[in-house]
Amino acid sequence: MVGLPGRGMHLGIDPLSALFLCLLAPQVLAAAIAAEGKSVAFWVFVLGMVLTLLAADSFALILGFELMSAASWLLVLRGDRRPALLYAGIALFSGACLIPAVFLPAGGLAFALLLLGAGAKAGLAPLHSWLPRAHPAPSAGVSAVMSGGMVSVALYVIIRYGFIVFGNAVQPWWGTALMAAGAASVLIGALRAMLEVELKTVLACSTVEHMGLIAVGLGVGLRARALDDPALASLALQAALLCALAHALFKPLLFLGAGAVRHATGTTSLDWLGGLMRGMPKMGVLMLAGAAGMAALPLGPGFAPEFLLLHAVIAAAGLGGVMGWIGFTALLAVLGLGAALALAASVRMIGFGFLGRPRSLHAAAAEEADKFTLIGMGILAMGCVPLALTPGLVLRAIAPVISQLVPGALPQPLAYAPLPLAVLMAGLAAVAFFALRRFGARGEREVAAWNGGFGKPPIWLPFGDPATQPIASGFAEPVRRVLGSALLGPAGLDPGERFILAPLSRLRVRLTRLAEWVRRATIRQRLAFVFAVLVMFLLALGLGQDG
Amino acid sequence: MLTLLLRCVASLLHAGLMLGLAPLLIGLVGKFRARLLGRRGPVIWQPYRDLWKLIHKIPLIPDTATELYKIWPFVGFAAIAAVALLVPGFALNLVSARYSDFITIIGLFALSRAAVMLAGLETGFGFGAAGAGRDALFSIFSEAALLVVVLVFGLIAGDPTVDGTATEFGFGQIGVSVSLGFALVAMLAVAVTETGRIPVDNPAGHLELAMVHEAMLLEYSGRYLALFQYAAALRLMIWFSLIATLFFPFGMAQAGNILSWPLGLLSWLAKLGVLTVALGLFEISTAKMRVFRVPEFLGVALLLGLLSAIFLFVAGRLNG
Numbered sequence: 006m007v008g009l010p011g012r013g014m015h016l017g018i019d020p021l022s023a024l025f026l027c028l029l030a031p032q033v034l035a036a037a038i039a040a041e042g043k044s045v046a047f048w049v050f051v052l053g054m055v056l057t058l059l060a061a062d063s064f065a066l067i068l069g070f071e072l073m074s075a076a077s078w079l080l081v082l083r084g085d086r087r088p089a090l091l092y093a094g095i096a097l098f099s100g101a102c103l104i105p106a107v108f109l110p111a112g113g114l115a116f117a118l119l120l121l122g123a124g125a126k127a128g129l130a131p132l133h134s135w136l137p138r139a140h141p142a143p144s145a146g147v148s149a150v151m152s153g154g155m156v157s158v159a160l161y162v163i164i165r166y167g168f169i170v171f172g173n174a175v176q177p178w179w180g181t182a183l184m185a186a187g188a189a190s191v192l193i194g195a196l197r198a199m200l201e202v203e204l205k206t207v208l209a210c211s212t213v214e215h216m217g218l219i220a221v222g223l224g225v226g227l228r229a230r231a232l233d234d235p236a237l238a239s240l241a242l243q244a245a246l247l248c249a250l251a252h253a254l255f256k257p258l259l260f261l262g263a264g265a266v267r268h269a270t271g272t273t274s275l276d277w278l279g280g281l282m283r284g285m286p287k288m289g290v291l292m293l294a295g296a297a298g299m300a301a302l303p304l305g306p307g308f309a310p311e312f313l314l315l316h317a318v319i320a321a322a323g324l325g326g327v328m329g330w331i332g333f334t335a336l337l338a339v340l341g342l343g344a345a346l347a348l349a350a351s352v353r354m355i356g357f358g359f360l361g362r363p364r365s366l367h368a369a370a371a372e373e374a375d376k377f378t379l380i381g382m383g384i385l386a387m388g389c390v391p392l393a394l395t396p397g398l399v400l401r402a403i404a405p406v407i408s409q410l411v412p413g414a415l416p417q418p419l420a421y422a423p424l425p426l427a428v429l430m431a432g433l434a435a436v437a438f439f440a441l442r443r444f445g446a447r448g449e450r451e452v453a454a455w456n457g458g459f460g461k462p463p464i465w466l467p468f469g470d471p472a473t474q475p476i477a478s479g480f481a482e483p484v485r486r487v488l489g490s491a492l493l494g495p496a497g498l499d500p501g502e503r504f505i506l507a508p509l510s511r512l513r514v515r516l517t518r519l520a521e522w523v524r525r526a527t528i529r530q531r532l533a534f535v536f537a538v539l540v541m542f543l544l545a546l547g548l549g550q551d552g
Numbered sequence: 553m554l555t556l557l558l559r560c561v562a563s564l565l566h567a568g569l570m571l572g573l574a575p576l577l578i579g580l581v582g583k584f585r586a587r588l589l590g591r592r593g594p595v596i597w598q599p600y601r602d603l604w605k606l607i608h609k610i611p612l613i614p615d616t617a618t619e620l621y622k623i624w625p626f627v628g629f630a631a632i633a634a635v636a637l638l639v640p641g642f643a644l645n646l647v648s649a650r651y652s653d654f655i656t657i658i659g660l661f662a663l664s665r666a667a668v669m670l671a672g673l674e675t676g677f678g679f680g681a682a683g684a685g686r687d688a689l690f691s692i693f694s695e696a697a698l699l700v701v702v703l704v705f706g707l708i709a710g711d712p713t714v715d716g717t718a719t720e721f722g723f724g725q726i727g728v729s730v731s732l733g734f735a736l737v738a739m740l741a742v743a744v745t746e747t748g749r750i751p752v753d754n755p756a757g758h759l760e761l762a763m764v765h766e767a768m769l770l771e772y773s774g775r776y777l778a779l780f781q782y783a784a785a786l787r788l789m790i791w792f793s794l795i796a797t798l799f800f801p802f803g804m805a806q807a808g809n810i811l812s813w814p815l816g817l818l819s820w821l822a823k824l825g826v827l828t829v830a831l832g833l834f835e836i837s838t839a840k841m842r843v844f845r846v847p848e849f850l851g852v853a854l855l856l857g858l859l860s861a862i863f864l865f866v867a868g869r870l871n872g
Contacts, residue, residue, distance in 0.1 A: 199688075279676060282618040289618075302666060303631075303659040312655050315699065319706045327865055334861040337703050338854060341696035348662055349688035352669045356684065361676025362616045420653055420712060426634065434630040441775045445607035454614035454771055456677040457760045468616065468676075475681030480673075483689040487847045 014068070017061035020405040021169070025058050025161045028250055031388045032153045032257040039261050039381035041146035046083070050076035050150070054158050063107040066162065071100055073158065074126070077143075077151055084143035091506075092139040095132070099125040103162070111171040116179050119166050120186070127159035129220055130189035133213045134501030137197065140212065141205030141273075145264020146381075148205060149257035152212045157249050160219055167227055168410040180228025181332075183220050188339045190217025192492065195346035197499060199353065200481050200489055204263045204273035207354060208256065211299055214343060215252045218314060219245045221336065225317050230411055234324065239407050239414040241317040246403055248310035251392050255298030255306055258385040262292045265374035266358065270367040275354065275477035280363040280468070284371035289359045291382045298389060300351035301344055304427055306389040309396035312421045315340060349484065357477040362468040364476065369468060394423050555808040562807035563637075563647040570636040570793070574785040575599035577792065577824065582756075584832040599785060603778050611774030614675045621674050625772070625779035628667035631660045632783045632790070640715055641793045642820035643805040643813065644722070649715035654702040657714065658695065661746065664783065665691055671780070672768025679760045683767030686843050690752065690764070693850035694745045700857030701735045701742070705798070707864055708732070714797065722801030729867060734860035736799050741853035743791040745846070748784070750835040752846050755784070762840070796823035 018026075033051050041047040053076055056069030074096040082089040102122030109115040121132070128136035140152050167179060194213030201207045222245030229238035265288055266281065267273045282289040297305030318340065322333035363369035373379075391399055397419045408414040453461045454469075462469040489497055498507075526534070579596035586593025613621060638652040638660075669687055672680035706712060708731075709720035745752045748765040757763055760770065769780050797804065800823055805816025841849060 280616075280618065282620065286619065293620075300662075300666065301659070302663045303656065304663070308659055312653075312659070315655050316712060319703050319712075322703055322861075323707055330865045331858075331862060334700060334703055334858055337699050338696045338858065341699035342692055345662070345688075345692040345695040348666055349669075349692065352666055352673070352684070352688065356670055356673030356681075360618055360620065360670060360674050420650075421656055422651055425651065426656070429637065430630040430634050433633040434626045437626060437629055437633075437779060441607055441779075445775045445778075446610050449611040449613050449774070451615050452612045454616055454675045454677055455612075456675075457679055457770065459677075473678060474676055475673075475678050480681055480685040480688070483685050483843065484692065486844065487689060488692070 012062070012064070014065045015061035016056075016059045016065060018059060020409050021161070021165065022058045024246065024250075024403055024406050025157065026055070028157055028253040029054060029058070029154050031385055032150055032253055035257060035261065035381035035384045036146035036150050037381075038384070039146050039149075039378045040144060040264065041150075044080075044147075046076050046079045047147060047150075050080060050147070050155075052076075054154055057158050058161060066165075067100075067104055067107060070103065070126075070158075070162065073155060074100065077147070077155060080143045080147045080151075081139050084147070088135070088138040088142050091135050095125055095135045095139075098132075099123065099159075107166065107170075111174040113176060113179075116167065116171055116176075117182075119163065119171075120179075120182060123159045123162040123166075124186060124220075127156045127163070127216050127220075128190070128213045129186040129216055130193055130213070131186075131501050131505055133190055133193065133216075134499045134506055136213055137201070137206050137209040137499075140209035141203060145261050145267070148209075148264070149260035152209060152260055153253045153257040156212060156216055157253055160216065160223070160249060163220075164223065164410065167223070168230070175227060175231045177228050177231040180224040180226070180231060182224070183227060184224030184336065187217040187220030187222075187224055188336050190214065190220065191343035192217075192339055193499065193501070195343040195350065196484075196488055196492055198350040199346050199484050200493075200497070202274050202276055202477055204266060204275055204278075204354065204358060205260065207275070207350060208259050208263060211347065211350060212252075212256060214347060215248065215256070217343070218310070218340075219248045219252070221245075221340070222248060222310075222314050222317065225314075225321050226411070229321065229324075232324070235411050235413045236415045236417065237317065237320055237324070238411045240313060240320060240417050242407050242410055242414075243400055243403070243416065244310050244313035244317050246406060247313060247392070247396065247399065248307075250399065250403075251298055251306040251310055251389070254385050254388045254392065255295040258295040258382050258389075259292065259299065261378055261382050261385075262288055262295065262374075265378045266371075269371040269374065270365070272365070272367065275357045277365045278358045278363075278368045279361045279365075279474070280359070280368060281371050282359040284369075285373045287379055288374045288382065291379070291386050292359060293355055294386050294389060295382075296351040296355050298393075299354075300348040302348070304393060304423055304430070306392040309392065309419065309421055309423070311344060313419070316420075346484070353477055353480050357475075357480065362474055364474055394427060396421070396423065558810055559645065559647050559807040562643050562805075562813070565813075566641045566643065566646055567637050570639075570641055570789055571633065571786070574636075574789040575603060575782065577789050577828065578785045580825075580828050581788070581831055581835075584828060585835055588832055588836045599781075603782060606773075606778035606781070607775045609774045611772075611776055614771050616675050616677075617771070618674065620670070622776065624667045624671040624674065625776040625783075628664045628671070629779045629783045629786075631664035631667065632786045635660045635664075635790050636786050638714070639790050639793050640718060640797050640804070642816040643807040644715055644719055644797075644801075645807045646715070647807075649713065652714040653712050654705070654714060654717075655712070658698060658702070662691070662695070664787075668765070668768050668780065671772065675771045677771065679763070679767045679770050682761075683764050686764045687768065689843075690745050690846055690850065693847055693854060694742045697738050697850060697854040697857050698742045700854060700861060701738050704731055704735045704857065704860045704864060707861070714794065718797045718801045718804065721798060722804060729864070731860040731864040731867065732799070734856045734863065736795075738853040738856040738860065739795060739798075741850060741856075743795060744834075745850060747788045747791050749788075749831065751838045751841045752849070754840050757840075764843075792824050792827045793820075796820065796827065 053073030060066035099122040102118045106118035125132035198210035226238045226241035298307040301307035301311040404416045578599045583593045669684040672684040705717050709717040753764040803819030805812040
């Protein structure tokens with residue numbers, strides 16, 4: 006039997022872990038079908054995540070968490086060596102924070118360590134900058150489960166300890182800290198998702214944004230719970246959990262699609278893609294569904310959580326003092342910026358990857374993804390349907406989790422009704438369609454694009470002059486000029502890299518130089534050093550005796 | 553039962569008026585602007601003629617467009633038309649009142665904007681992408697400002713729907729306040745941006761490089777262009793109705809009470825007229841901004857929204 010001596014290891018299942026197991030199942034199934042079914046490291050990775058979710062004591066939780074970290078490190082290493090070192094460092098850091106956190110008595114210190122450890126793993130700002138580097142590195146199936154599952158498991162640890170294990174010691178500032186980290190992640194993640202060029206990096210940045218949204222929901226819930234407001238806490242938790250569910254469906258879907266794009270064209274750079282909807286129509290439509298979720302558009306899977314979250318923040322603003330009032334108003338503005346940026350990033354992904362003209366021969370020659378990838382993506386897209394059209398039923402299904410997390414929870418009915426809205430919009434579109442058929446001219450003609458009167462391209466350029474095409478970086482240029490230089494600095498570096506990774510790397514260089522200097526010291530320098538230490542030691546001893 | 557029937561009739565009337573009068577509103581604004589500039593201007597039902605002309609033309613589909621080229625106009629139109637049915641016009645308490653949540657409406661605006669942006673990117677030529685990039689930039693600030701204004705409404709009225717907020721503003725004990733004034737200015741700035749009017753965008757512009765909304769539609773023709781233009785007209789109608797309903801709710805009818813309808817209709821038309829005049833005067837008195845000035849313009853709107861929330865708090869402290 007594994008486990009602490011004399012205590013053993015305990016596994017158990019309750020509504021919260023059941024919810025996260027349900028969240029994990031479709032993406033693991035999809036990834037296994039699409040690509041990763043035969044990889045041992047992948048299944049060890051999944052086993053680590055399941056163990057974390059099923060753990061009923063701290064030891065089992067840490068064991069599962071570290072198993073997950075180690076296996077995913079191996080998978081990252083197999084994809085790309087460069088981010089693997091950074092990834093290992095972050096994993097060690099999060100382990101070093103989590104292990105004391107779970108064994109400390111409940112209190113502020115334990116929660117702060119927990120937030121650092123699990124937050125670093127979940128990609129919450131300011132410890133997020135590893136995520137856009139490491140998540141795109143492994144193959145698509147692993148990226149999918151890392152971005153949809155692993156980060157959610159880290160959030161599960163925060164929920165499990167913040168709400169249940171440390172539940173009686175909860176303080177309002179815990180929620181505030183979580184909200185601040187979440188808001189920063191939303192802003193940075195959404196902005197970088199808009200500016201990055203590699204498709205998989207865009208998706209990883211969008212993961213940072215969604216983790217931020219979930220953290221904001223959890224933060225509002227934790228604060229409301231500490232201030233004894235079960236109605237608001239339930240609303241915020243509904244938002245957070247629904248967001249986690251939606252994200253665990255559409256993000257793996259998009260990552261699997263990105264893998265198929267790389268397989269078909271040899272690149273994931275949006276600046277070299279284009280027109281993939283012609284070569285891979287089925288996958289294009291599936292990607293469109295995922296992008297609708299990523300953009301939180303109505304009738305997509307991402308809108309109901311966004312709706313609940315905004316309402317939770319609006320409701321929270323009415324409570325608390327002037328700082329809370331101003332803070333929640335600013336938080337809402339940040340969420341608005343983030344939502345619009347996410348929309349723009351999704352439009353950019355679809356518009357430059359799948360619509361328009363091919364920007365390279367590889368993109369022009371892309372063929373449909375293989376059957377297994379399409380099946381895997383199809384499973385995830387089917388999973389999105391209940392979230393998109395009947396989020397009320399999903400909320401009713403997760404009500405036990407809410408009442409487990411918040412004593413005396415009051416689950417709120419959902420004021421957003423997608424089904425009537427979908428019927429209304431379908432009706433309006435149908436009326437427009439038939440009216441145009443009845444009263445308008447029939448038929449249409451295919452011609453060369455007008456393009457403001459630009460000349461028709463010569464015959465040997467089937468998709469027009471490649472130099473006259475807009476590229477994804479150009480689309481993001483206005484945003485880069487206005488927001489990018491303000492938030493990311495003139496070099497466009499992520500603040501997480503500029504203020505945390507860069508100083509760390511400078512420190513490492515300095516320590517290496519010091520060690521090198523010690524190694525190269527002559528015998529006289531070394532003797533002098535030893536002598537100096539001896540003198541200092543005796544001096545200290547003497548002074549100590551005198552005093 | 554009778555009330556429900558009346559509400560249904562009122563909703564149908566509302567739908568008919570919103571969808572039917574939207575091009576007229578565009579025509580009125582155009583006519584009024586032309587008169588102010590000393591021109592005679594087109595007749596006010598010119599937009600109807602333009603739409604009629606467009607749907608009788610055979611659309612030319614660019615050969616670089618994908619299959620989705622024909623889907624975007626319908627998505628953009630359906631989302632905007634749904635908003636038109638949700639936002640109250642002449643009467644409150646329509647059948648759709650329960651669903652007229654602010655966040656849903658913002659989401660539907662975003663959906664329609666996404667459809668237009670994707671339409672601009674559809675053919676892969678420069679002007680559409682440039683317009684879409686600019687629209688993305690504007691939407692980032694306008695959405696944030698709008699959400700903050702919605703927060704102020706939610707805090708004052710305590711109701712998440714447009715209908716409930718308007719009811720509270722019209723019949724509750726709200727009174728005139730500084731924060732509502734700031735919110736109005738912020739909302740007007742967002743409205744000017746969302747409807748693509750001067751100084752943010754010029755709907756009558758003919759220089760592709762300076763266009764935003766029209767640049768995304770350059771490759772569209774025939775009935776598909778008609779749908780987009782009709783949706784743009786509806787957007788102006790919706791914003792006028794939204795501002796009239798929220799900030800000037802006096803005289804609005806109750807859908808269940810048929811006797812209040814004539815006054816409601818008259819006051820709604822009068823408010824639309826006043827807003828038309830205001831828009832016309834504003835448009836001729838300013839010039840179109842540079843694209844990179846617009847974020848500053850909207851940043852001011854966002855700041856006013858934040859100030860409005862803070863003033864609200866201070867006022868609450870002073871009163872309570």
